[in-house]
Amino acid sequence: MKPPPFAYHAPATLAEALDVLAAHGADAKVLAGGQSLIPLLNMRLAEPGHIVDINRVAGLDGVRIVGSEEDAQAPPGGRTGGKGVRVGALARHAAVERSAGVAAVQPLLPAALRHVAHPVIRNRGTVVGSLAHADPAAELPAVLAVLGGTVEAVSAAGRRTIPAADFFTGPLESALRPGELAEAAFFPALPPRTGVAFTETSRRHGDYALAGVAAVVGLDEDLRVSTARVGYLGVAATPLVLDLTPRARQAQDGRPPGAADWSGVAGYVRDHLDPEPDIHAGADYRRHLAGVLTERALRAATADALDRAQTPGVHDEAEW
Amino acid sequence: MEETFEIELTVNGVHRTARAPARRLLSDLLRHDLGLTGTHVGCEHGVCGCCTVLLDGEPVRSCLMLAVTADGHEITTVEGLAGRDGTPSPVQRAFQECHGLQCGYCTPGFLCTVTALLRDNPRPTDEEVLEGISGNLCRCTGYQNIVASVHRAAELLAEEAR
Ligand SMILES: Cc1cc2nc3c(=O)[nH]c(=O)nc-3n(C[C@H](O)[C@H](O)[C@H](O)COP(=O)(O)OP(=O)(O)OC[C@H]3O[C@@H](n4cnc5c(N)ncnc54)[C@H](O)[C@@H]3O)c2cc1C
Ligand code: FES
Ligand code: FES
Numbered sequence: 001m002k003p004p005p006f007a008y009h010a011p012a013t014l015a016e017a018l019d020v021l022a023a024h025g026a027d028a029k030v031l032a033g034g035q036s037l038i039p040l041l042n043m044r045l046a047e048p049g050h051i052v053d054i055n056r057v058a059g060l061d062g063v064r065i066v067g068s069e070e071d072a073q074a075p076p077g078g079r080t081g082g083k084g085v086r087v088g089a090l091a092r093h094a095a096v097e098r099s100a101g102v103a104a105v106q107p108l109l110p111a112a113l114r115h116v117a118h119p120v121i122r123n124r125g126t127v128v129g130s131l132a133h134a135d136p137a138a139e140l141p142a143v144l145a146v147l148g149g150t151v152e153a154v155s156a157a158g159r160r161t162i163p164a165a166d167f168f169t170g171p172l173e174s175a176l177r178p179g180e181l182a183e184a185a186f187f188p189a190l191p192p193r194t195g196v197a198f199t200e201t202s203r204r205h206g207d208y209a210l211a212g213v214a215a216v217v218g219l220d221e222d223l224r225v226s227t228a229r230v231g232y233l234g235v236a237a238t239p240l241v242l243d244l245t246p247r248a249r250q251a252q253d254g255r256p257p258g259a260a261d262w263s264g265v266a267g268y269v270r271d272h273l274d275p276e277p278d279i280h281a282g283a284d285y286r287r288h289l290a291g292v293l294t295e296r297a298l299r300a301a302t303a304d305a306l307d308r309a310q311t312p313g314v315h316d317e318a319e320w
Numbered sequence: 321m322e323e324t325f326e327i328e329l330t331v332n333g334v335h336r337t338a339r340a341p342a343r344r345l346l347s348d349l350l351r352h353d354l355g356l357t358g359t360h361v362g363c364e365h366g367v368c369g370c371c372t373v374l375l376d377g378e379p380v381r382s383c384l385m386l387a388v389t390a391d392g393h394e395i396t397t398v399e400g401l402a403g404r405d406g407t408p409s410p411v412q413r414a415f416q417e418c419h420g421l422q423c424g425y426c427t428p429g430f431l432c433t434v435t436a437l438l439r440d441n442p443r444p445t446d447e448e449v450l451e452g453i454s455g456n457l458c459r460c461t462g463y464q465n466i467v468a469s470v471h472r473a474a475e476l477l478a479e480e481a482r
Pocket of ligand 3: 420421422423424425426427457458459460461
């Protein structure tokens, strides 16, 4: 259980890191928090010729609230310049989880981060590393996907912004090309009258989930459910997003605010998912879990939305 | 010949150097190159928590860190928790008093984790204790006495601060 030999690079600047990555292409691996890469090296499941340790690169650890309020209301996918949370490549899970500014602007992030591994792992692991690693059972890819966020990739040849919908291409596969570094990820802010919830089932607390759900529910001006988007982990090769808006309106139909009937939604979700079985859980069980968790998450996200809509000040965070 | 690197660390307040290849894990550097075998190694993939040390005060897995990455940083291992005269720390005393260990294999990891936990949260609830130690496995105690030890350590630390 020891890493195989590799050539080690510890660049001090982004430019230097990109030069090394350009020189070694697919034979180079970025080392961020190491909480996924080092186990793979120890188990010799990965044998890169070059390791580019970015831990000494200055300026990558920022967690910033960016953009304006109006931008936050643009539709998902069209929000790259909008209001949200920009997480740099060296921001550790723990730093993002503890940031009051992040919790105010996009509460789905801390809600999901509490389910990522254990506190000690979160001290080292990075949010961007977790996206780059693209484990289909990981929490943060589903969060980026359901929010319609983006990844900023940079290489010696230039930079590009990759929408979440294009970023996750397969199990442990992302759209990052050899030579590219993910410099930051952007998570759009929560629009007004919107609530979130994150829930998952795992065999032991802190394990990767068997199935998990990130829900975002929006209310109209009369506080009736008007939109619902749900991101899934553990049920497909990549994070899966279902737009459940038509079902959500049906659930609200003829009922007062806060009393939407979500009981039909589990069946609908079960019919639209096709998970793979593995040693931890069969396909039917995963499908069942996804249904039950969807109902729970939608109910909780609706309550959260009502809470935010009715508590003035919760949403206009004056002091980040 | 594999390339080696000169690695400088402050370990338990003492400046230490060692020469090692980049693939040397921090856990192995501490144990084999520096002779500090208090840090235990159980799984080498981040699951058991035995190898937990403090990196600039924060608990991390030493089996999931290259020693070169730690170059220039400050490490505290279980050997560094006691006072300079060898008096066990409040956390160590609490584990002894409450029988928070049996074979002791997991103990160094628990002691380091709990030391940081109580520094950040001096009066944790049961739930916060469970969350705080959830990444450390113990095959002997059944955890009850470990949870009791954490609460006792919080008391001892509070007494000491008075
Ligand atoms: C015991 C244990 C339990 C865990 N449980 C969970 C869990 O429940 N849920 C979960 O989501 N994760 C879990 N993890 C993984 C953890 O969240 C990792 O921190 C995360 O997946 C990867 O982040 P990292 O910074 O450690 O990346 P690294 O391990 O450094 O890198 C992972 C991969 O991403 C690439 N990479 C990293 N950063 C970049 C970048 N900026 N640009 C390009 N490529 C990059 C690397 O080359 C590598 O291929 C667990 C880990 C352990 C050890
Ligand atoms: S040896 Fe490091 S976590 Fe098990
Ligand atoms: S005391 Fe034996 S493993 Fe914990």
